[in-house]
Amino acid sequence: MTTAATVHETADNSEHSSPYAxxxxxxxxxxxxxxxxxxxxxxxxxxxxxxxxxxxxxxxxLALKAFAPAPVPFTLLHVDTGHNFPEVLEYRDRxxxxxxxxxxxxxxxxxxxxxxxxxxxxxxxxxxxxxxxxEAIQQHRFDAVFGGGRRDEEKARAKERVFSLRDExxxxxxxxxxxxxxxxxxxxxxxxxxxxxxxxxxxxxxDVWQYIAREKIALPEIYFAHExxxxxxxxxxxxxxxxxxxxxxxxxxxxxxxxxxxxxxxxTGAVDxxxxxxDAVIAEIAAxxxxxxxxTRADDKMSEAAMEDRKREGYF
Amino acid sequence: xTSTTEQLTEQLSATxxxxxxxxxxxxxxxxxxxxxxxxxxxxxLTDQLEAVEAVSLSRGQEAPDLAxxxxxxxxxxEQGITIDVAYRYFATARRRFIxxxxxxxxxxxxxxxxxxSTAELAVVLVDARNGVVEQTRRHAAVAxxxxxxxxxxxxxxxxxxxxxxxxxAAIAEEFTSYAASxxxxxxxxxxxxxxxxxxxxxxxxxxxxxxxxxVLEHLETVPAxxxxxxxxxxxxxxxxxxxxxxxxxxxxxxAGQIAAGTFRVGEQVTVLxxxxxxKIAGIDLLGEAVDIAWTPQSVTLLLxxxxxxxRGDLIVPSGDxxxxxxxxxxxxxxxxxxxxxxxxxxxxxxxxxTVKAIVKEIPSRLTLDDLSQHPNPGQLVANDIGRVKVRTAxxxxxxxxxxxxxxxxxxxxxxxxxxxxxxxxxxxxxxxxKAVQAxxxxxxxxx
Numbered sequence: 190m191t192t193a194a195t196v197h198e199t200a201d202n203s204e205h206s207s208p209y210a211x212x213x214x215x216x217x218x219x220x221x222x223x224x225x226x227x228x229x230x231x232x233x234x235x236x237x238x239x240x241x242x243x244x245x246x247x248x249x250x251l252a253l254k255a256f257a258p259a260p261v262p263f264t265l266l267h268v269d270t271g272h273n274f275p276e277v278l279e280y281r282d283r284x285x286x287x288x289x290x291x292x293x294x295x296x297x298x299x300x301x302x303x304x305x306x307x308x309x310x311x312x313x314x315x316x317x318x319x320x321x322x323x324e325a326i327q328q329h330r331f332d333a334v335f336g337g338g339r340r341d342e343e344k345a346r347a348k349e350r351v352f353s354l355r356d357e358x359x360x361x362x363x364x365x366x367x368x369x370x371x372x373x374x375x376x377x378x379x380x381x382x383x384x385x386x387x388x389x390x391x392x393x394x395x396d397v398w399q400y401i402a403r404e405k406i407a408l409p410e411i412y413f414a415h416e417x418x419x420x421x422x423x424x425x426x427x428x429x430x431x432x433x434x435x436x437x438x439x440x441x442x443x444x445x446x447x448x449x450x451x452x453x454x455x456x457t458g459a460v461d462x463x464x465x466x467x468d469a470v471i472a473e474i475a476a477x478x479x480x481x482x483x484x485t486r487a488d489d490k491m492s493e494a495a496m497e498d499r500k501r502e503g504y505f
Numbered sequence: 506x507t508s509t510t511e512q513l514t515e516q517l518s519a520t521x522x523x524x525x526x527x528x529x530x531x532x533x534x535x536x537x538x539x540x541x542x543x544x545x546x547x548x549x550l551t552d553q554l555e556a557v558e559a560v561s562l563s564r565g566q567e568a569p570d571l572a573x574x575x576x577x578x579x580x581x582x583e584q585g586i587t588i589d590v591a592y593r594y595f596a597t598a599r600r601r602f603i604x605x606x607x608x609x610x611x612x613x614x615x616x617x618x619x620x621x622s623t624a625e626l627a628v629v630l631v632d633a634r635n636g637v638v639e640q641t642r643r644h645a646a647v648a649x650x651x652x653x654x655x656x657x658x659x660x661x662x663x664x665x666x667x668x669x670x671x672x673x674a675a676i677a678e679e680f681t682s683y684a685a686s687x688x689x690x691x692x693x694x695x696x697x698x699x700x701x702x703x704x705x706x707x708x709x710x711x712x713x714x715x716x717x718x719x720v721l722e723h724l725e726t727v728p729a730x731x732x733x734x735x736x737x738x739x740x741x742x743x744x745x746x747x748x749x750x751x752x753x754x755x756x757x758x759x760a761g762q763i764a765a766g767t768f769r770v771g772e773q774v775t776v777l778x779x780x781x782x783x784k785i786a787g788i789d790l791l792g793e794a795v796d797i798a799w800t801p802q803s804v805t806l807l808l809x810x811x812x813x814x815x816r817g818d819l820i821v822p823s824g825d826x827x828x829x830x831x832x833x834x835x836x837x838x839x840x841x842x843x844x845x846x847x848x849x850x851x852x853x854x855x856x857x858x859t860v861k862a863i864v865k866e867i868p869s870r871l872t873l874d875d876l877s878q879h880p881n882p883g884q885l886v887a888n889d890i891g892r893v894k895v896r897t898a899x900x901x902x903x904x905x906x907x908x909x910x911x912x913x914x915x916x917x918x919x920x921x922x923x924x925x926x927x928x929x930x931x932x933x934x935x936x937x938x939k940a941v942q943a944x945x946x947x948x949x950x951x952x
Contacts, residue, residue, distance in 0.1 A: 209767075209799050210730040213522040213601040222791065222803035223762040226743040230816045230857065254791040255803070258756060259748035340592045347591040354923070368590075368615055368840045370622040370928045371914045372762070373854055377923025391603055393594045478551040 214400055218251065221388040223372060224351060225255040228333045228386055229262050231376045235333035235386075236293070238322075239265040241277035241284075242451035243408055244337030244389055247397055249284065250406050251388060252335075263335070264291040268322045270314040270453040271298030272432040277451055280409040293329060295321035312433040313456040323359040326383055333376065335386045341393045342481060345497035351390045357381035361500045394449075394481045395474055402467040413470065414447045414462045425458030449474075449481050520596065523729045526605040526620035526653070528644040529630030534661045538630060538699040539593070539606055542721065545706035548595035590616045599725045614873070614888040615840040617644065618928055621651040622914070625729055628657045628720070629680075633666045633696070637679045643873040645680065649687035650836060650890065650934055652910055655727050656684060656692050659720060664698040668711040687935050695720055733799055737827070737904065738766030739912045740820040741856030746805055758789060758805035759814055764856060764911040765904075766822075767799040768806065773823040776814050777902035782823050783808040800911075817858030819902045819912070827912070829900040833862075836871075836906075836934040837893050837917065837927040839885040845893075845917065845926050846884040853897055853929075855915040861898040862917070868892045871936045878936070885927070892936060893929070905932030 211219070228235050237252065239245045252261045267281060285292045297317050300306040306317050326334060340347045350366050352374040367375055376384050389397070401408065419426040419442065420435035427434055429441050432455050446459035447470070464470045529535035543549050593604045605620030621627055627648040631641050648656050658680045666672045677694035684692050695704055696715055703709035706721045718726065746758040768774075772785045787807040788798050798804045806820060814820075821827070833853070839845055845864060853862040870882040870891040885891045895917070906913030917927040 207728070207730045207732070209733050210521055211802070213520050216522045216801065218791070219762060219801050219803040223743070226760050226762075226803070227857070230744045255760070256744075256746055257789075257792045258753045259746045259750075341594045344591075347593060367925045368619040368928070370619055370840075370916065370925075371911060372623070373856075373914065373916050375854065375916060375918060375923065375925045377852075377918060379922070391592065391594070393596075393601075395596070396601075480550045480552055 214396065214403060217392055217396055218254075218400070220372075220391065221248075221251045222255040224374070224386060224388040225252050225335075227374055228335070228376070229256070232333040232384070234329065234331050235263045235335065236266045236326075236329070236331045237261075237263050237335040238337065239267050239281065239284075239292070240337075240451065241267070241273075241281040241409060242337070243397055243401065243412060244339065246280075246284070246406060246408060247392075247400060248335060248337050248388060249288075250404060253288065260289060264293060266293045266295065266322075266325060266329075266331070266334070268295045268318045268325070269297065270318060270455075271296065271301070272314050272430075272454040274409070274411055274428070274448075274451065274454060276409045276411050280407075293325060295325040297321055311455075313453065314432075315453045315456045318453075319359075326359060327357075327381075332378065332383050333386050334383055335388060337389055338387050339389050339392050339394070339397075340387075345500060349387060349390065349500075351387055352376055353385040353387065354378055355383050355385055359383070361385075363497070363501075395471070398467070398471050398474055402471060409451065411448045411451065414445055414465045416443050417446055417459065418443055419446060419459055426460075427456075427458060428454050430454055520599060520601050521729050522601045522603065523626065523724060523727065524603045524605070524624050525626040525628065525724065526607055526617070526624040527628045527630070528607055528617050528620075528647070529628075529661075530632075530638070530640040533630040533632050534699045535606075535630050538628070538659065538661065538697070538705065538720075539604065541699050541702060541705045542604075543593065543595055545702065546595050546597055546721065548593075590620050597721065597725055600729075602724060614643065614647065614890075615838060615928075617647050618651060618838045618840065621647055621653050622910075622928065624651075624653050626655040626657060626724070626727055627653045628659050630659050630661050631676060631680070633660050633662045633672055633676065636676045637683065639874045641680065642683060642875075645684045645689065646687060646873045646876065646935075647838075649684065649689045650838070650930065650936070652906065652930075654690060654731070656689050657720065657723060658684075658692060658694040659699075660694065660696045661699050663696045663703060663709075663712065664701045668696075668703075668709075670696075670712070670714045673715075693717070693723060695723065733765075733767055736766035736800070737825050737908060738768055738822050739764040739856075739904070739909065740768060740804075740806060741858070741912070742814055742816055742818045742820060743857050744816060745814065756807075757811065758807050759818075759820065760803070760805045761820075761857065762803045763798060763800040765800050765909045767797055768804075768820075768822075769797045774806075774808070774820050775823040775826050776812065777819040777821060777826060778829045778900045779813065779818070781812045781814075783810040783812055785809075817856075819856065819858075821902070827902050827904050829902045831897045831900050832865075833895045833897060833901065833903060833915075833929070833931060835893055835895070835915070835929040835931045836936045837885070837891060837929045839887060839889045839891070839927045841919070841924050841926045842887050843919065843924065843926070844884040844886045850920065851895075851926060852918040852920050853895060853901075853915050854918060855901050855903060856912060858901065859918075860901065861920075862895045864893060864917075865896050866894040868894065869936070876935070890936065893927075895929075903931045906930035906934070907932055 297314050300321050348363055350369045418429045420439045447462040448459050464473045591606045595602050607617045607620035629644045660673050660676050673696040681692050697704040704719045740761045740763050742759045743761040746760050748756050770785050775782050786809045788795050789805040847867050849864045851862050852859050870879045904912040913931045915929040916925050919926050
């Protein structure tokens with residue numbers, strides 16, 4: 190038995206003097222790149238879900254590094270809720286053009302206009318993304334779909350595999366998941382089924398921000414503190430706009446805010462912040478006592494199992 | 506940027522990553538320990554705690570049920586049990602942690618195998634009142650089989666045995682000799698009370714006789730990377746990068762994550778299974794040229810000669826190549842509900858290579874409780890651990906799991922529906938020797 194005393198003596202020299210120790214960011218980066226290359230090696234028609242949010246931006250950055258100097262061997266898919274932040278859509282289009290990528294857009298608005306989806310009474314369009322997403326996957330016969338989901342985001346996501354098999358209806362069955370051993374990812378699937386792949390599974394919100402800072406990755410401006418007209422609904426600051434807010438009882442005010450997540454305007458809340466730089470954002474997150482989704486997502490607050498239920502239906 | 510943010514940023518970037526797994530029986534207090542580690546390292550945020558408090562209150566419970574933090578699925582909360590491995594993340598100033606929180610139920614041995622497969626450390630919990638029980642031996646055996654480098658024995662509920670040193674010493678002694686006999690390389694025993702907070706994050710005022718680290722302190726300081734100088738270098742080729750652009754007309758790189766050891770520019774290498782040789786002309790570390798790279802870095806190797814290499818090949822230093830074989834002998838843990846039987850056709854996934862295979866023999870099944878061997882069981886079912894002999898359609902460059910967790914491990918997959926059937930560890934394990942013995946004994950008695 191190693192006595193406690195010996196453990197203390199050996200601990201320090203091996204940890205910091207080892208020339209082979211990787212920093213946590215290098216370890217996470219290496220793991221994510223491995224996942225991208227596995228998918229490129231084993232699937233026919235992979236696609237990256239790209240929303241223009243920080244997680245998908247980091248995913249794209251990792252994919253670019255994984256295959257450099259060759260181009261990224263994947264197309265992009267954006268599910269446009271119709272209530273996206275204009276700055277984010279501009280960023281999306283710039284990124285696509287800059288890297289010579291191909292972008293598919295699945296539009297919630299088109300589904301609503303065609304009568305295939307109905308607007309919810311609360312105006313939230315986030316849950317409505319599932320149908321256009323799953324139909325786009327079927328239509329384009331995508332067999333691997335990269336998502337930027339992280340296990341630290343939510344307790345149902347903590348149970349998600351890196352390679353997550355979905356049936357022909359895109360459904361997630363948490364009780365029938367494949368055990369994931371070592372770094373041996375099993376991507377076998379039947380025709381019609383596909384695999385959701387989460388290369389950022391083991392990253393936390395702070396890891397993502399630190400990596401963005403280290404790699405000097407550009408982000409849409411809404412992630413940094415700026416003045417914006419917002420109004421309060423269900424304890425969250427929502428952006429005023431054509432999508433349906435504010436109502437008569439809600440009053441608009443101009444506040445200094447930023448966004449921690451980028452999603453549909455109707456359910457993504459802003460946080461009060463004066464963080465205008467990456468360093469300030471990192472300091473703010475490190476000190477925050479609220480989770481990313483708890484602070485800014487209305488859709489997760491609908492019930493205790495809101496995320497699990499949406500994921501079961503095909504949400505990412 | 507203020508100096509505080511500067512300090513903070515520096516502190517945050519100087520960290521390494523440790524993956525560890527917890528194992529414990531249902532009532533050993535594993536959820537409490539995990540809850541305490543997360544809570545006392547300030548990794549549970551206000552909104553998560555509020556949600557747990559609200560649900561606990563609505564169920565009529567007086568105190569917040571910390572298990573609700575970790576039981577993420579509807580079915581888990583309904584039944585009050587943990588069904589599946591969950592991964593949790595927390596950090597201190599010194600290190601980032603990925604915790605594979607594995608369920609303690611007997612029927613979920615496969616989940617502990619899953620959690621342990623990537624863990625550099627396993628925490629085995631024991632109730633101080635009960636000492637080493639069957640389940641403890643099972644956990645130790647899984648940690649030994651999976652070759653988790655560090656094992657912590659957390660003797661919990663010390664508050665219920667009056668913080669008595671002899672109780673701890675006896676359990677530590679029994680566990681250590683058992684685990685050492687299985688080949689666990691390093692064992693650290695820590696007396697704790699997860700409920701009262703003794704020696705989890707803060708040193709205990711109730712156990713002056715204990716001079717060692719708290720659980721968190723140990724997690725922060727245990728070596729996470731190993732000395733690679735003696736390791737056999739291995740690069741499974743994942744993907745061939747060929748831009749074929751005007752800028753890079755002749756670039757041909759072999760991309761992969763280094764599975765073990767180090768590679769240097771100028772080194773003579775052999776490609777398996779073909780056996781062709783070349784020299785490393787360059788190493789790209791995600792866009793940056795380097796002279797040396799090591800596990801677990803994802804890299805791209807450029808070779809001097811234009812030889813035929815594709816996904817599934819293994820690049821190794823010439824002179825340190827594993828033998829290739831079509832007859833794999835291994836210890837496997839069966840992880841599927843459908844059985845694995847002699848004669849069954851399967852797929853075998855080893856590093857980046859997937860080949861057809863057939864199960865030729867299942868020489869023995871191991872009972873983890875007492876490590877007894879049952880010869881020729883005919884099949885393995887969920888959570889069984891056994892020895893198998895598999896014949897593959899193509900040669901594999903397989904290391905012994907004892908030499909390399911990454912190039913010595915494989916999956917058996919059902920070709921009909923893609924189910925992962927078994928987790929394999931090539932070569933000998935503590936399950937080997939006795940199995941042969943038992944089978945021989947049987948043969949003698951039969952005739």
